[in-house]
Amino acid sequence: MPSLIGRFRKSREGRPDPAPSRLTYRIQRWMLTPGIRFGLRFGVPFCLVFVAGAGFMADEARRDRVQVMINDLRASIEERPEFMVNVMAIDGAGASVDDDIREVVPIDFPISSFDLELTQIRDEIIGLDPVKSADVRIRPGGVLQITVEERQPAVVWRSHEGLALLDDTGVHVAELGARNMHPDLPLVAGRGADQAIEQALHLFSVAKPLGPRMRGLVRIGERRWDLVLDRGQRIMLPAEKPVSALERVIAVSEVRDLLERDVAAVDMRLAARPTVRMTQNAVEDWWRIRQLNAGGQ
Numbered sequence: 001m002p003s004l005i006g007r008f009r010k011s012r013e014g015r016p017d018p019a020p021s022r023l024t025y026r027i028q029r030w031m032l033t034p035g036i037r038f039g040l041r042f043g044v045p046f047c048l049v050f051v052a053g054a055g056f057m058a059d060e061a062r063r064d065r066v067q068v069m070i071n072d073l074r075a076s077i078e079e080r081p082e083f084m085v086n087v088m089a090i091d092g093a094g095a096s097v098d099d100d101i102r103e104v105v106p107i108d109f110p111i112s113s114f115d116l117e118l119t120q121i122r123d124e125i126i127g128l129d130p131v132k133s134a135d136v137r138i139r140p141g142g143v144l145q146i147t148v149e150e151r152q153p154a155v156v157w158r159s160h161e162g163l164a165l166l167d168d169t170g171v172h173v174a175e176l177g178a179r180n181m182h183p184d185l186p187l188v189a190g191r192g193a194d195q196a197i198e199q200a201l202h203l204f205s206v207a208k209p210l211g212p213r214m215r216g217l218v219r220i221g222e223r224r225w226d227l228v229l230d231r232g233q234r235i236m237l238p239a240e241k242p243v244s245a246l247e248r249v250i251a252v253s254e255v256r257d258l259l260e261r262d263v264a265a266v267d268m269r270l271a272a273r274p275t276v277r278m279t280q281n282a283v284e285d286w287w288r289i290r291q292l293n294a295g296g297q
Contacts, residue, residue: 083112083113084113085111085138085144086110087142088102088105089139090102090146091145091147092148092150094150096174097131097148101128101148104125105125105146110142116144121136122135129171130150130151130173130174131149132151132167133148133149134148135147135148153173153182154197156179157187158187159189159194163175163177167197170195170196186201186204186214186217187215188200188216189218190220192219199242200225203225203237203243207246207250213229220236223239224237224238224239225242232279234264234266235249235266238268238271245271249268258276262281
């Protein structure tokens, strides 16, 4: 029996140990980590493809051929009939504004919709003085649809540069050749008048009882208004609360016919001390009457 056990032990001692060495074990564990597995699965193939592509594109002739292929492929897609724009339609614009839009947006049709910068086209159109807002889109059927809203002139502004139309916010609409082209619009004059159009329109609204006697508003010193009437009369309004001052003058005029008399100006610049300035003829008549009364005594 002892001899059998001895022979068995000798046979086991002669065979190699199947367990891996410590270095092999560590290498196997390292290869099983997620980062290494990802690198071997994706990183190594990517690097090989990148190196091969870089070597292929290193030749200039090959790069040119690839670029031509890309351009041809892009053109074959962009120039398909369903992507082509053939005409431009403009709605909401008058004849002159229509011409201005076509001038600032010079597009040669047909053109691919991929070559149209709609935002840039819209900005160009809104940059026109008469245009308040614009919507630009491509309609089915290859139509570049432009819908605009024009600014509506509210006043005529007379400045040292000539006559101009302004909207109700004071934005320039268009130049005006002659006043009689828009006789229905109120007139403002003076430097800085365009910066206070909203206030001017309020004053015109309050002054409606004066009817056709109104000639317009003049901006004085870029801070206050003078209301000009016929016969050379003026209502000099203060810089602060001009509307209430004008309402007071109109109320007094309706009761006592103030503006129907020989009044040259009504000065309301000092609210606590309104002043009425008579015309030269009225002053002379007053002095003549005073002298007659003095002589009679």
